[in-house]
Amino acid sequence: MEFQPVGLTGAGFTTGRKPLLAGNWKMNLERKSALGLAAAVRERLGERDDCEVALFPPYVYLDEVARLLAGSRVKVGAQNCCDEASGAFTGEIAASMLVDVGCDWVILGHSERRHLYGEGDALVGAKTKAALAAGLAPIVCVGETLAQREAKSTEQVISAQLVAGLAGVERRSMERIVIAYEPVWAIGTGKTASPEQAGEVHAYLRGVLAGLYDREVAARTRILYGGSVKPDNIQALMAVKDVDGCLVGGASLKAETFLPLLEYR
């Protein structure tokens, strides 16, 4: 059943949503280029505190990248984690291990996990709870496919993903949660959602949050946009009222395309 969002007109809360720019490296780069890129981002960000920046290297480089960035304003996160705390789960990585190597963040429910590896809404919800229990800040991803958009089921799909992804998450834990709207048709395709499309969906998601929690949580929770974000379109996307940052794939892999994103203003 479609979740009924709550209207947010005139909510009137101080939102304090600091922009977050996140670079999801996916299964790219190797040790040397990963460390070089992380160092370049650290230099460029310096002591600036008008936005937050987080990098998401492949698991095997997390430790080294986190060491390199320790004490800087650039944070590190993983691209996934296990829903279980420990045990016989060959090939999996526990949230507590990510904390152990210096991660603050974890991306959960990315569309590539959902569509290429069959992760369902319930598993994403279990991972969210495991990540919170270990002390990580989850970025919970939602997004519709092109067929779903064309069938006008975007709202139904993303509200179901969001409700399941946050199942059992207490109100106070929402301070650590970030939502990312990544339309599947815009990921790695060079097609970006227009600012109007992103604005509509972000406002809708905020309404879903208000229904799940309350209007204050909805007004305070950051919602990132992801899908072919580039230096030439970030400004228009970030100008949208409900867009609080970007989750960047391809353009986060090179200093030439990622560093300009930090200067989107």
Ligand code: 13P
């Ligand atoms: P692209 O920026 O390459 O489209 O990837 C977006 C994404 O999936 C970030 O998580």
